[in-house]
Amino acid sequence: MFATPAYAQAAGAAAPQGEIASFLSGPIGSILPLVALVVLFYFLMIRPQQRRAKDHQATLGAIKRGDTVVLSSGVLGKVVRVEETEVGVEIATGVTIKVRKGMIAEVQTRGAPAPANDSKT
Template identity: 70%
Template sequence: MFATPAFAQAAGAPAMGGPQDMLIQFLPLIGLVVLFYFLMIRPQQRRMKQHQQMLTAMKRGDTVVLSSGVIGKVVRVEDKEVGVEIATGVTVKVRKAMISDVSVRGEPAAANDTKN
């Protein structure tokens, strides 16, 4: 009864786009991936590389800060673990990955620290 051809659908339908149209559609997505790489992934890789270099350069007598905030002095360096003296006569074994900062022996103290 009301069955009429739908001429409006066929009249303004665009032709199938070529590879250029497809590239234009994916260009913002590609741009976001590149931006994400330069703002997030690359700096994190650089930080990881610096941390690994810091851990490999660690030696006996260095002062370390653990990821828990405990400060101690390195008394023994092994392959994957480090012996850290956290108090006089108290030595604990710590995984190297849990060390967040290393201060080399002989490094100058901060200006506001007073030594008695």
């Protein structure tokens, strides 16, 4: 009463014709869209993330004394000491903190120009 009747098609009408059609209708044809999605996911998501991580590691490796850094918490500071895994950051006059290199979000070099709306001091 609630379902509509389903009519079967003729056996020869739905059968794929040719080599390519028979190849795609088999088990490989059902895996092919999944493989295409994995390749698409790799090029759109994984590869750019790996490139950003590689660039960030290169930036962290090039930190030197006098650079201005932005920590992942948003704190700004000036690098006063560089060690293998840690960096000494001066966040105020006479206040130095030790920070893991991985917690540095952005590095601004010593010669970076000041924004136009800031006073030059």
